[in-house]
Amino acid sequence: MGSFFYLTLTIFIFLLCFHCVCCLNISLPPLIPDILKFLDERLALVYPIIQVFKNTITLDPLGITSTWVGSDICQYKGFYCDHPPDNLSATALASIDFNGFQLSAPSLDGFIDQLPDLALFHANSNNFAGTVSPKIANLPFLYELDLSNNNFMGTFPSVVLNMPGLTFLDIRFNSFTGSVPPQIFMQTLEFLFINNNNFKLTLPDNLGATTAFYLTLANNKFTGPIPKSIGNASSLIEVLLLNNLLTGCIPYEIGFLKKATVFDAGNNRLTGPLPCSLGCLESVEQLNFAGNLLYGKVPEVVCGLGNLVNLSLSDNYFTQAGPICREQIKRGVLDLRKNCIHDLADQRSVKECTEFFSQPRSCLRPSSTFNIIPCGVQPTKPPPRRGSRRKLLVSYAALSRNNRL
Ligand SMILES: *[C@@H]1O[C@H](CO)[C@@H](O)[C@H](O)[C@H]1NC(C)=O
Ligand SMILES: *[C@@H]1O[C@H](CO)[C@@H](O)[C@H](O)[C@H]1NC(C)=O
Ligand SMILES: *[C@@H]1O[C@H](CO)[C@@H](O)[C@H](O)[C@H]1NC(C)=O
Numbered sequence: 001m002g003s004f005f006y007l008t009l010t011i012f013i014f015l016l017c018f019h020c021v022c023c024l025n026i027s028l029p030p031l032i033p034d035i036l037k038f039l040d041e042r043l044a045l046v047y048p049i050i051q052v053f054k055n056t057i058t059l060d061p062l063g064i065t066s067t068w069v070g071s072d073i074c075q076y077k078g079f080y081c082d083h084p085p086d087n088l089s090a091t092a093l094a095s096i097d098f099n100g101f102q103l104s105a106p107s108l109d110g111f112i113d114q115l116p117d118l119a120l121f122h123a124n125s126n127n128f129a130g131t132v133s134p135k136i137a138n139l140p141f142l143y144e145l146d147l148s149n150n151n152f153m154g155t156f157p158s159v160v161l162n163m164p165g166l167t168f169l170d171i172r173f174n175s176f177t178g179s180v181p182p183q184i185f186m187q188t189l190e191f192l193f194i195n196n197n198n199f200k201l202t203l204p205d206n207l208g209a210t211t212a213f214y215l216t217l218a219n220n221k222f223t224g225p226i227p228k229s230i231g232n233a234s235s236l237i238e239v240l241l242l243n244n245l246l247t248g249c250i251p252y253e254i255g256f257l258k259k260a261t262v263f264d265a266g267n268n269r270l271t272g273p274l275p276c277s278l279g280c281l282e283s284v285e286q287l288n289f290a291g292n293l294l295y296g297k298v299p300e301v302v303c304g305l306g307n308l309v310n311l312s313l314s315d316n317y318f319t320q321a322g323p324i325c326r327e328q329i330k331r332g333v334l335d336l337r338k339n340c341i342h343d344l345a346d347q348r349s350v351k352e353c354t355e356f357f358s359q360p361r362s363c364l365r366p367s368s369t370f371n372i373i374p375c376g377v378q379p380t381k382p383p384p385r386r387g388s389r390r391k392l393l394v395s396y397a398a399l400s401r402n403n404r405l
């Protein structure tokens with residue numbers, strides 16, 4: 001009888017101890033079956049952040065967030081894992097691509113700023129709103145930030161100025177207002193897409209300090225002249241300034257942009273002659289100054305550019321075009337409609353032209369700068385014909401809100 005009692009007591013104590021061990025030693029197999037096991041402690045750390053964000057999502061028409069369950073974060077739709085730069089044997093949440101997911105959330109605060117290993121964040125075409133948290137400056141690896149085609153408001157997200165590692169910034173198609181801090185042009189960005197907002201700013205003199213390859217300022221309210229420092233921005237490949245309120249004459253320094261394939265300043269209020277230095281844009285394929293107040297002779301050296309596919313000068317007040325330019329009109333390369341060259345088709349009326357020239361017009365720079373050709377070319381015949389280009393140019397793609405770049 002007594003031994004049975006002691007046996008029962010022993011079993012009781014054993015069970016009690018087992019229970020304690022189970023509770024205290026977290027490395028024993030869990031008793032509750034849905035305690036999650038993560039591939040890496042870094043993933044365990046971001047799991048609650050993602051779940052909290054998921055609960056703030058108000059619309060998810062494509063059912064994306066239904067995949068955001070369980071411990072395998074690397075398999076969630078839109079989430080990508082990789083080895084972080086500070087520990088190549090770890091696995092971390094490195095990249096988020098929500099492009100086209102159409103998710104609605106009032107804010108991204110408390111989400112991306114809490115994902116310490118994030119290197120890329122792309123969220124084109126969602127309905128994320130609010131402002132951009134200053135805390136994202138604490139993300140040491142973030143180098144691509146794409147918030148394009150969302151509902152962000154307020155002033156330019158100045159936090160990006162504190163992110164020296166950023167190379168790709170895309171905030172086009174939002175409702176940002178106010179000015180753009182000129183320091184953005186001092187940063188080592190390769191892509192700067194800020195078109196289609198409500199930015200208002202006189203283009204700053206340091207614009208030419210930019211290291212960007214692609215620069216889209218189109219469809220805003222930028223004012224003032226194109227700074228002559230632009231000639232120093234030798235990495236520029238595509239530049240879109242169209243549909244702003246730019247004034248003044250075109251600086252001849254644009255002619256230094258040897259790598260530029262696209263330069264588009266259409267639909268502004270630029271005036272003066274077209275500088276002959278544009279004839280040095282040896283890579284240029286698309287050159288657009290249509291819809292401005294330009295006048296004078298179209299330089300033959302510009303029409304003779306060897307890589308031109310499209311030279312758009314319609315809707316200006318040009319008065320002369322030489323034989324090379326006329327050949328390019330025939331080929332469909334040059335558009336000179338709605339100007340003041342009365343032996344060409346589709347020109348402005350004489351009255352309209354007379355009215356325009358009755359106003360005094362001048363450029364602040366000596367008129368001689370318009371004749372300088374810094375590269376010294378002097379074409380005598382039209383360039384060989386080029387096939388039109390099939391590849392969609394990067395910067396023009398940025399002008400459609402749903403395109404992912
Ligand atoms: C916890 O479990 C580990 C291995 O699972 C074991 O080595 C360790 O001794 C246990 N610690 C305690 C306090 O029981
Ligand atoms: C690197 O990551 C692995 C896997 O998470 C981890 O076990 C290891 O302790 C980490 N090393 C350092 C130096 O943090
Ligand atoms: C271009 O850069 C050089 C050297 O930094 C500088 O001296 C020059 O003033 C700059 N040009 C313009 C037009 O800003």
Ligand SMILES: *[C@@H]1O[C@H](CO)[C@@H](O)[C@H](O)[C@H]1NC(C)=O
Pocket residue numbers: 264266288290310311312
């Ligand atoms: C040439 O460029 C102008 C201005 O960007 C554009 O409107 C026009 O459609 C282009 N023409 C061709 C044939 O691509």
